[in-house]
Amino acid sequence: MKHVIIGNSAAAIGCVEGIRRYDPDNPITIVADEPHSTYSRPLISYLLGGLVDESRMGYRPADFYEKQRVETLLGVEVTHIFPERRCISLAGEGALAYDRLLIATGGKPFVPPIPGTNLQGVYTFVKWEEARKIARHIEETGTRSAVVIGAGLIGLKTIEALLARGIKVTVVELADRVLSTIFDATGSRLADLILRREGVEVRTQTTVSEIIGRGGRVDHVVLQDGERVNCDLVIFAIGVRPNTGLIPANAGIEVGRGIRVDARMQTTAPDVYAAGDCVEAYDKLTESHRPLPIWPLAYRQGHVAGCNMAGHDREYDGGFPMNSISVCDVPTISVGFIEPPDDGDRYEILDDYDRETLTYKKLILRGHRLVGALFINEIDRAGIYTGLIRDQVDISQFKDHLLSGSFGLISLPKDYRKHMVVGSGIEV
């Protein structure tokens, strides 16, 4: 039994750890186009901002592959997958046979087709190498101002990194507010306020229509409304789409918005599994399959795939959006539905906003269940709410306590507390 994994980030490592839980012996090979040992993608913004150095980029200890008995082919590109022949071909290295394959090719940054993207000083920002290139560009050109396209999660992390380097930032967002996918209007207003306080220029409901260069290098951008913004650097941070470029047509691996997978994280081809940002996995709140490019879900999907690849049946019970992100040092956590969707169900909102301290808490209920939670500036013990969402706990008995300052496990019905800590005679 030979396991092959394409990819080397959260889903791939989750898969290795899932396989090794039940299969200590069979060979595992990781093939990845990046030359690095597994590293933390989210840390690239910390790296660019100078908050960590390159020695701290590792996602697992240096002896991880050796201890888990994983062969690695790093810096090697996979050119084709042949599900019917159970092998993959490698650029310049022939082919590699597998008995079980995991596709964990991640996401691909989206770059809109506008003029000027080939100029020097225009980057996407999802890989380590890009962080290095941007840092080099900043140092070589003495970059003083930048335009970040997209005010979502990647955009915010990019802004933080650039601010840490003393660079003047203008962020351009197509939606009518920043962080529109993870915050509601109030949360976005707060984030907007915090960004402007840090000197960031925010432009919403517009986008860059053209990047103009001088001598082959970025000079300024022109926005849809004609505004011209001078800059030495442009970073696309619109988001990622499932990277499914490797999936062959007509080979039995179905692709929708991402690679289709069942609850065991198996694709529609036998013995081919997929996990992470490249798939459309089950979202338990919307009860649909859709791409949710989120680190913890990628790891768990990979882990579930790994258990199944090792012959131990295991199902992915579904994920839902969840993000913890600081907006210029203000901590925020967003879980599940932040705005009640327009789906005919009845929703109820509990919220608490303190203008003085810029603190905001909001909970979204569907019937007697919690389906969303947003916390800005006060995030302690937020996981208790995430647990209530995950387990769809009936909150009717303690609804009035949900937003109180003393809310804790003690507020929960004894049954649920026991259910949580039970196992093994452990109980509260």
Place this chain on the structure above:
Amino acid sequence: MKQIHVNEEYCIGCRLCEIHCSVQHSRSKKIIKAFKEEAPRALARVLVEEEGPLSFAMQCRHCEDAPCIEACIVGAMHRDEETGAVLCDEDHCVGCWMCVMVCPFGAIQRNLVGNKAASKCDLCLGEKVPACVANCPNEALTFIEAANSNGGEPQ
């Protein structure tokens, strides 16, 4: 592995567990020094919840499928191979608070006065009996062999 068993029926809310946890994680490990001389004071990694007559102490459950390990973006949260405890490498932690977002017990704190890292129960790193258990006057906390794993993550 051995786990800390929480008995709310016996807890009297004295908070000695919190005090001794803080001492155990102080530099001196001496109660007077830890509380009077060390600044910032070491955080307690156990939290007593209290409401009316009910109280109990709660710390990390060291889940088998630990959501905090899944969620940690840098791999700082990990399982200790020898003891099975879920530990945070605080030097590696960057304070993204993904673990705070996913821990259903609310058992991970942000150490905002100290190293800005995630702070959680480490089962006193191989001590025979964790300090909170050893100093509980009422056996509201006991340290016992777990028959099977708990439900941090439904199977």
